[in-house]
Amino acid sequence: MSGSRAGWIAALPLGAVGGGLAFTVLALPQPHPGLRDAVLARLAASGVDSPVTAVLLNFRGYDTFLEIAVLTVAVVGIWSMGPTPVESGDPPGPVLELLVQVLVPFMLLLGAYLVWAGSHQAGGAFQGGAVFAAALVLMLLGGAPLPEWLGRWPLRVLLTFGLLAFAAAGLGVMLAGHRFLEWPERWAGLLILAVEMAAAISIGTILAAALRGGRPEPR
């Protein structure tokens, strides 16, 4: 079968799928408040002022916890595929080196700010972690070698720190008689900020490691 004919044959049922989806989307009742009012009613007890952060880190903490677990597992999968591919030779130019020196400190500061800002406006662990990852990737592209001290265990600690801190916080509140990941109202703000900071550091490391691809070889 020629490629274009297969394309047309596949297009017919897909058109029906698209039509059905479009009809469903338009047929949904609106206006509809969804879960917004339920979230707003409990926002004061969540420890943060941003509704999205309250959902992510408090009401639906399980989602975020397991999401960091997914990220960690993805890196384990990538590393299990073999060592880091050998870089092709070209050394970075002076512009990139200067850019790394100027930008990276600001990016680290911006990432930390985004995590902190997440408690009252747009921002949070993933946005901050993405900026951390960008800074790390920029450093890797600039030819910065993996520091010797980061070698084996410290790097793995950085990768799993977010998941472990999240689990530790979730289990810790159980000692005080709460359920797993059920933050006590008094400590919620502090716990969320601590968990988000730890998560952002790990997310940054994980994304950079995923982009690097492959397990770094011990020297």
Next chain:
Amino acid sequence: MTAADLYALTGVVLFVVALHAVIVHRPLLRRIMALNVMGSGVFLVIGALARRAPGELADPVPHALVITGIVVAIAATALALALMLRVQAQTGRSELPPAGRA
């Protein structure tokens, strides 16, 4: 027809077009990219549906779902790309053998 409806329909179109690309194209990189576009379509639909809430503030729960979804999509893409490179290193080709021939 509100602006949110338009966004949701755009998301549906992205999803369907990319699903078509996943089915029709053989190179793995194209399929991985198409899967990403499919995911973006889904996120656009969910984000648009959050705007059905009356008043200024959108429903925060779908927004949180989308943030989670984006991160999981990134992780899946990175793993898929690593698998693709592995297939390429083993077979010299960046596509899977045709069905029925292992």
